[in-house]
Amino acid sequence: MCLRLTHPAARYILIDGAEGRIVIGQDSSSEAILPHCASRGCYANAIFLSDYCWEHTSDKTRYRIGIEALVKKCDTLSGASFVKACFDGLNLAGAVLTGATMAGTRLVGANLSRASLVGCNLRAADLSESNLERADLNESNLDGAILVRANLSGAILDECILQRANLQGAHAEGASLRRAEMSHSCCVDADFTNADLSSASLDGACLAGAIFADAVLDDAILGGCVMPCANLDGAHLNRANLVGTYLRGASIRGGQLVRARLGRADLTEVEASGAVMSRAILREANLSRANLAGADLTGAILERAILKGADLTGASTSGATLTGADMDSVIM
Numbered sequence: 001m002c003l004r005l006t007h008p009a010a011r012y013i014l015i016d017g018a019e020g021r022i023v024i025g026q027d028s029s030s031e032a033i034l035p036h037c038a039s040r041g042c043y044a045n046a047i048f049l050s051d052y053c054w055e056h057t058s059d060k061t062r063y064r065i066g067i068e069a070l071v072k073k074c075d076t077l078s079g080a081s082f083v084k085a086c087f088d089g090l091n092l093a094g095a096v097l098t099g100a101t102m103a104g105t106r107l108v109g110a111n112l113s114r115a116s117l118v119g120c121n122l123r124a125a126d127l128s129e130s131n132l133e134r135a136d137l138n139e140s141n142l143d144g145a146i147l148v149r150a151n152l153s154g155a156i157l158d159e160c161i162l163q164r165a166n167l168q169g170a171h172a173e174g175a176s177l178r179r180a181e182m183s184h185s186c187c188v189d190a191d192f193t194n195a196d197l198s199s200a201s202l203d204g205a206c207l208a209g210a211i212f213a214d215a216v217l218d219d220a221i222l223g224g225c226v227m228p229c230a231n232l233d234g235a236h237l238n239r240a241n242l243v244g245t246y247l248r249g250a251s252i253r254g255g256q257l258v259r260a261r262l263g264r265a266d267l268t269e270v271e272a273s274g275a276v277m278s279r280a281i282l283r284e285a286n287l288s289r290a291n292l293a294g295a296d297l298t299g300a301i302l303e304r305a306i307l308k309g310a311d312l313t314g315a316s317t318s319g320a321t322l323t324g325a326d327m328d329s330v331i332m
């Protein structure tokens with residue numbers, strides 16, 4: 001049995017009864033030093049400043065009020081463990097939760113605006129409708145997290161893990177998601193207007209109806225993404241990988257797609273007027289009925305591409321490779 005005492009100078013002091021070992025939990029970055037829950041037969045780790053896991057913490061309301069009070073006092077909660085705790089609707093604005101462990105924690109509707117969540121473990125956490133405006137989530141792990149209708153506007157999520165995360169209807173306007181790992185995430189109807197997703201990995205993601213207007217997606221991986229009717233107006237997709245991407249009915253007006261890889265992509269009825277697609281690879285892409293008026297296709301590779309009924313009025317195709325392309329009913 002471990003005796004765990006809080007101490008003003010340290011985060012906690014842990015006295016191991018069997019060995020008389022004293023562990024000062026100031027450096028709580030290591031999960032290994034977290035004691036087990038004091039409840040008999042429970043092997044879950046105790047949560048921050050409690051002898052018990054969340055399930056066995058008796059007065060949950062008091063615990064929640066205590067955490068809110070610590071945040072209000074600007075006490076740091078760095079490295080704290082709140083595994084599976086229920087913090088729905090809590091006001092944690094500006095909280096310092098760097099390196100905290102919040103796997104499976106419920107934070108539905110919680111206010112985490114401007115919070116520091118750098119390097120946090122938020123795997124499978126429920127952050128639906130939470131306010132993460134301008135929060136710093138750099139290098140945090142949100143694998144499988146639920147962020148439905150969350151407010152991520154202006155948030156920093158560089159090198160964040162968002163694999164299989166649900167971002168349906170999330171607001172991420174102006175967010176920074178550079179090199180974020182978002183493969184197989186669901187971002188249906190999410191808003192990434194003006195966001196920076198350069199070098200982000202979104203392969204296999206569902207991006208139907210998502211808004212990427214004026215977003216930066218240079219060098220991003222969007223191969224195999226399903227993004228019908230997505231809004232990519234003015235987006236930068238230079239050198240982006242869009243191989244086999246389903247973009248039917250999407251809008252890329254004035255987009256920058258220099259050297260983008262769009263082989264076998266479905267661009268049927270795409271609105272791409274004025275888009276810069278110079279040296280883009282569109283081999284075997286389906287551009288049926290696409291609006292490419294005024295587009296720059298200089299040096300683009302359109303081998304065996306389907307351009308049936310596409311509008312190429314005023315488009316520049318000098319140096320483009322059109323070998324085997326289906327040019328039936330093309331409007332020039």
Ligand SMILES: [Zn+2]
Pocket residue numbers: 037038039042043044052053054055056
């Ligand atoms: Zn327990």
